[in-house]
Amino acid sequence: MLGWEGGEIMGLNHKATVMDEKGMHQALRRIAHEIVERNKGLEKIALIGIRKRGVPLARHLKAYLNEIETFDIPFGILDITLYRDDLIERTDQPEVHTTDVPFDLTEKHVVLVDDVLFTGRTVRAAMDAMVDFGRPASIQLAVLVDRGHRELPIRADYVGKNVPSSRSELVEVRVKEIDDADRVDILERSEE
């Protein structure tokens, strides 16, 4: 979800469902296989979910990775609020939540997990935060949806689904742990 965290979304109509529960979990399962393939196993892999919806997605990914190979994968939670590039300009101050990275990520291949890749600014902030925790061997990015419109030179290594969208549309990812369902929808602004 982008910019419309929580609450009722006013003036937006449902346009299409681009992923249902089955589609979402198939995509995560496929990403798990790609991670194992690319890194030749799980030995040096660590997962970090970006708050808020990247966290449950990363948990699912961990479970699917463990179906392929049993290995205790280090798991962390990242809150990027204090690394945002718009903190000073915003009038609606974002709430700070706890970051929890309970392992040393030096020498690890860190897979950052988020729901939607859009402008790339969240990922930029997350990478800045990562280097404060140590020097990972590499940082890789896994997203459920890539909707385009990048404002920074950032790309994902693992994509659940590419969803071409217009800027005025909203790509809404819902996860059972936070919302009511596992689903991805496109919403568009209604004509007033």
Place this chain on the structure above:
Amino acid sequence: MQTLRRKDILGLEEMSAEEINLILETARSMREIMQRKIKKVPALRGRSVLNLFYEPSTRTKASFELAQKYMSSDAVSVAGTSSSLVKGETLKDTVRNVEVMGVECVIMRHPVSGSSHYLARNVEASVINAGDGMHEHPTQGLLDMFTIWEHKGRLEELKVVIVGDIRHSRVARSNLWGLQKMGAEVVVAGPPTMMPPDLDVFGVKHFTSIEEAVADADVVMALRLQQERQESGFFPSMREYAETYGLNSKRLEHTREDLLIMHPGPINRGVELSSDLADGPRSVIMDQVAAGVAVRMALLYLLLGGTKE
């Protein structure tokens, strides 16, 4: 989305339980940053802060300065001595200086009660009161509440005893306001000469017997006894005070095993608090110091992160 809709932090008297809760929740996230290898987040880059200390302070000043550095703000500290201080006039000059320098936030400790309110009314910058006379020391109250909350998991329905010179203590005042708003039961103990005349305002019980006051307490907070109060005749001698009101293991013999022992520092060891208690397993005095940095980081973020309309 919750935000702190105020310009200044002057006292806990004017704060709501919701605001205190937001500060404590934010402080919990800040504490994690202090445990990192690189203790710095870029949140307040480009923000400037001025620390004005018109009274000597080691702990509070260091705590504020570290919090400012961890949040990436730029800070300058000015320490004035009370001898060079001409009340009123100096504060007016201060106001002018602050405005010209264009800082976004001023932290001030001052011997005159109400001085930070005066400053806050006259400058656009945010003001955080780091102790004003005998009035309030809100960041100390907040860090004390944070420490209790971390150890007990709640503040509601806890019994907190504050022991010592309540009358002259801004720490006691901030804790009395804050803890009661958060639903804790607060009682005070100490010599009757050291109770404030307006004790009724707080609606708290006063005990002259420490043993009686702490019998079923969850937290006991000893206040620093100030030497200069003896000269003014509020108590006969340090030794006599220690014998009647000082906290030691014998006096706390019949108390809860999970009693928290707190002190805002610096401690007069053997006077208001014995060394074995201060360094013992029930003491959370070092946690208070760590909490101070986290709470101040939270306040800086809540006041300076984002644009004011």
